[in-house]
Amino acid sequence: MQESARQTPKAIEFTPREAEALAEAREAGWLTVNRAIGEGALAQWQFECERYGRPFAVVRQEPSRNSIWFVLAAGRAWSERERSLAGHVLSSTQGFILSENSLRAFTGPDDAGRLMRRLLALTAH
Numbered sequence: 001m002q003e004s005a006r007q008t009p010k011a012i013e014f015t016p017r018e019a020e021a022l023a024e025a026r027e028a029g030w031l032t033v034n035r036a037i038g039e040g041a042l043a044q045w046q047f048e049c050e051r052y053g054r055p056f057a058v059v060r061q062e063p064s065r066n067s068i069w070f071v072l073a074a075g076r077a078w079s080e081r082e083r084s085l086a087g088h089v090l091s092s093t094q095g096f097i098l099s100e101n102s103l104r105a106f107t108g109p110d111d112a113g114r115l116m117r118r119l120l121a122l123t124a125h
Contacts, residue, residue, distance in 0.1 A: 012040040012041075012043075012044065014040065014041055014044075015036070015038075017036045017037070018036070018037055018038060018040070018041040021033075021036075021037050021041060022041055022044060022045065025045055026048070028113075028116070029054070029055075029057055029116065029117075029120045030057035030058060030059055030116045030120070031045040031057070031058050031059070032058075032059045032060075032061060032112075033058055033059065033060045033061065034060075034061040042058070045058070049073070050073075050074060053073045053074070054073055055070055055071060055072050055073055055119075055120065055123055056069070056070070056071040057069070057070050057071075057116055057119070057120065058070075059112040059113075059116060061109075064109070065094060065106050065107060065108060065109065066106070066107045066108070066109060066111070066112040067104065067105070067106055067107075068093075068096075068103070068104065068105040068106075068107060068112060068115060068116065068119075069102075069104055070102060070103045070104075070105075070116075070119055071101065071102040072101045072102065072123065076101060076123075077100050077101045078098075078100065078101065082122055082123065083098065085122050086098055086103060086119065086122060089115060089118045089119060089122065090103065090105050090115070092111065092115075093105040093106060093107050093111070093115070094106040094107060094108070103119075
């Protein structure tokens with residue numbers, strides 16, 4: 001019997017802050033990453049997004065800006081309408097790259113949550 005290529009990550013001990021960040025991510029739809037959030041929590045979030053067929057959405061907090069990573073669920077690509085609307089949503093950013101099934105953008109420190117909510121609403125089915 002062949003095992004699936006993607007399995008549950010090995011049991012990882014999360015810090016209280018990582019566990020809190022993952023709980024917040026499950027509620028909001030995106031994970032916020034900063035110095036207190038390690039690779040294990042990011043890997044767990046990626047696994048959960050893949051498992052539940054939702055976009056892999058991450059905000060990385062940096063000193064003067066935030067980076068947004070948004071990857072559509074496996075097998076999905078932006079429709080022409082979604083691509084156009086995503087471009088409009090991202091027009092206020094400090095720069096963005098929109099590809100066939102993902103986007104990356106730089107935002108001001110206070111803009112990431114608003115943009116993520118709009119992107120998640122745009123891709124909800």
